[in-house]
Amino acid sequence: MALKALDIFKLTPKKNCKDCGFPTCMAFCMKVASGAVEVSKCPHMSDESLAKLSEATAPLMRGIKIGAENSEYELGAETVLFRHEKTLINRNRYAVAFCECMTNEEIDAKLANIKAVNYVRIGEEMKAEMALIEYFENKEGFLNVVNRVKDSNLDLAYILVCEDAAIAKEAVEILKDKKPVVYGATKENYKEMIEVVKADKLALGVKASSLEELYATVELIQAAGYRELILDVTGENIKDTFTNAVQVRRIALKEQDRTFGYPSIVFANKLAQDNANMEVALSSVFTVKYGSIIVIDDIDYAKALPLFALRQNIYTDPQKPMRVEPKIYPINNPDENSPVIVTVDFALTYFIVSGDVERSKVPVWLAIPDAGGYSVLTAWSAGKFGGSSIANFIKESNVGEMTKNRDLIIPGKVAVLKGDIEDCLPGWNVVIGTEESMEIPKFLREYKAKKDEALANA
């Protein structure tokens, strides 16, 4: 990746034959170095050169696949340290921790929580994606948890925490088609652990007591030919863990050292020491800074709502505007008596507002003009969501023919637009809606009740 054009040039046959479509080998190499063209476009490259190049042009951070079927996820494969430099790619995943010591009731309670916290936010399913199951010394207990979690039939990816290769192997056998992560390779046991994961190319979690040791252990494992790795960056305390998480990612991407070019796992549950608020704090820190799997003690909505929302934001691609198509969206089967309600074409706003309108069960025509893909106040400040643009959209969309109702409900945050819109849209009556979308259901139900009453009296 850091390969310069000159380094690549040294590996070409230097024939300047133009078969690659470029006038000279050097011109071709400059394109390859910039990532615009694949080396394989030169048909005369020796196998040896190609091998060298593919090594040097391999991504700095590997993408590691874990889990299977509905619960297959890719981790890592990041190319930048900060999202504005390009984008972050594979969102982190949250794992709920189980341990061998748990009773069946305790296991079932956590499973019920995992099952309960499952919702859609802006088109994305939100849930804890993984279960982590920890072994210490009680093999029966451990295998019981593995079986019980598996038998729940929840869509989960698994992490088996077990440094005893023989026992890990038994657990892997139970979860064979789930492609679990096997965690617990150390500098002592890595050879046996590789034997457990090799056949199915399972991801292997690597742990060590310091960054130096982690580095040396990864080198040993790589030398033994295994590269499906996840690195445990959890340290003695919160400070060390943060340092480790940043260092591992930075050494991979900035220093371009592939020894640390793997996804990470952070045990937020252990660092939080049974303090649920601290667990939210730590999980947020490592969602922003370089955790790939974040282990939490349990899941409930209070934890999930901020964490999943934060993750969704951080992993939004800044290169792609989040917009919905400007048009009239019928919601709850509107008819000729239904009001028109306006919002903007920013995807976030659209999903929040349309969700709340649906919850109200009140039929409406949702009008979305071109507002530049901005939130209500941003669009208004940028001059893209004003009286005349809203009025023009209402006219051009012909929504006036879909309904006889002449009430136009606008977001409370732009109440000031009432006069302007009414001036541009004779015959319409602008109704100021609530500031927050969550109050829409109540607002619309009251609106409808009043309307129905007026109709009945008329």
Add this chain to the structure above:
Amino acid sequence: MAFKMSVQKYSGKISEVEIGTGEKAIKIGGENTLPFYNFDGVAGNTQKVGIEISDVYPEGWTDSFKEMYKEVADCPVKWAKYVEANTKADFICLKLVSADPNGLDKTPEECAQVAKEVAQAVSLPLVIAGCGNHEKDGKLFEKVAQTIDGYNSLFLSATEDNYKAVGAAATMAYSHKVSAESSVDINLAKQLNVLLTQLGVKSENVVMNVGSSAVGYGYEYVASTMDRIRLAAFGQNDKTLQMPIITPVSFESWNVKESIASEEDEPAWGCIEKRGIAMEISTAVSSLVGGSNAVILRHPESIETVKELVSALA
């Protein structure tokens, strides 16, 4: 290859700003590394956590606050004393809500009197927040700055619309600090800092509020704006961005559905107070890891957790 720590040395450094007086005065800024990157250089002063109170009864706040403050919330002086005695906050943010022209529309003189009584009653540093109407805040801050001269308070905020009045009154006529508020954009942040300096405001009297939002509500823009501002301040040694950042997290996090939807409306979501605290904590620590040197929060439990995290990371 042998393992080697990756160390990034920067030429730029964030200025150090002191707020308040006496033993409880706080200092923010002074670092030449990204937040908590002690392996790179000097991490500066620890990040500070303030608590929000209001000069009117907090009608719109969720019930747990009304219960918590039931003895004190109708009087800002009592309220300020209460949070000083009972929470771990490093400073108090008094929001002068009553100045709002679309609300009680109290005069700057009336508000200034309240601010003065609060300043006299507590020894924690004070951050004075306006009502959000830029024109009114300009007039308001001129008066308040004069009335509490000597307390070295921070005024939240000067905006593009009112920076002349606010900047001049707070930091030139009287010796306070001013926060420069911009809308989630590195260039706007830079521009307002330049305007303030051109006016004659010393950059060591300025902190920035570069915009905020609750997690899930456009927070990606806040995160990237902070990253870019900090990288420019350190890496490009951009003097016009080397001010500490303060983020009024509670102004946003307690308005979103996750924090305020009632348990009847969202039965599956569980305890409303826990949800609000979690949203506040998550937003606050994300901002701190992004570059904020101080955050303003509402719930004492969030403050406790965030402070604990900061001291663990410092």
